Amino acid sequence: MVIKVSTLFIIILLSYSASSQTSDWIAQLESTNLINPLKGDTKALVKGKKIYYQICAxxxxxxxxxxxxxxxxxxxxxxDHTSDKVQKQSDSELFWKITNGRGDMPSYGQLLSKKQRWQVIEYIRLLKKN
Ligand code: HEC
Structure with missing residues (x-):
């Protein structure tokens, strides 16, 4: 009986994590009010593009x-970074996702400095359709 219950528990846990992977990715609330210090900075955009080509592309x-x-x-x-789904999010939400990652999306909290993460967000904004 004990074994059965724990097996059931594992199955529930597995199906839960499988479904959460395909669901929309929501940035955690407490981290969505950061201010992008490089907003509209052309130099940052150029640097961000370089990083994007090297790492994200x-x-x-x-x-x-x-x-x-x-x-x-x-x-x-x-x-798709040009999509509304991404472009409608705040810089702060994107920053949080790039920092933390999920599944196959790596976390860049260690690999990229905060400045570099904001730079890359400047490039993502440029990708907006039209
Ligand atoms: C190894 C492949 C890979 C690399 C390299 C990568 N990504 Fe991702 N990225 C993904 C995948 C896969 C997802 C979807 C993850 C999910 O929804 O679970 C994703 C999702 C994202 C999202 C979330 C969009 C959303 O709201 O759903 C952002 C933002 C993002 N990536 C930015 C970046 C940036 C910036 C870089 C470079 C610094 C980068 N990624 C490098 C694979 C990658």
Whole structure:
């Protein structure tokens, strides 16, 4: 009986984590009120583009639509950065996601400095459609 209950528990846990991976990714609230110190800074944008090409493009693609060379290996797919889904989020929400990652999206809290994360967000804003 004890074994059965724990097996059931594991199954529930597994199906829960599987479904949470495909659901929309919501940034944690307490971290969504940061101010982007580099907003509209052209130098930051140029630096951000470099970082994006070097690090993010392999998955998200150079134009950000999610068609990078290794994008096919992932489920869910690397997000389209030109989409409303991404562009409607605040800089602060994007900052939080880039910092923490989820699943196949790496966490860049260690790899990129705060400044570099804001720089890359400046480039993501440039990718907005039209
Ligand atoms: C190894 C592949 C890979 C690399 C490299 C990568 N990403 Fe991602 N990224 C993903 C995947 C896959 C997702 C979708 C994750 C999910 O929804 O669980 C994602 C999601 C995101 C999201 C969340 C969009 C949303 O709201 O759903 C942001 C923002 C993002 N990536 C930015 C970046 C930035 C900036 C870089 C470079 C510094 C980067 N990514 C590098 C694979 C990658």
């Amino acid at each position: 392999i998955c998200h693609g150079r134009t950000g639509i999610g068609d990078g060379p290794s994008s096919k290996n992932f489920n869910p797919k690397p997000v």
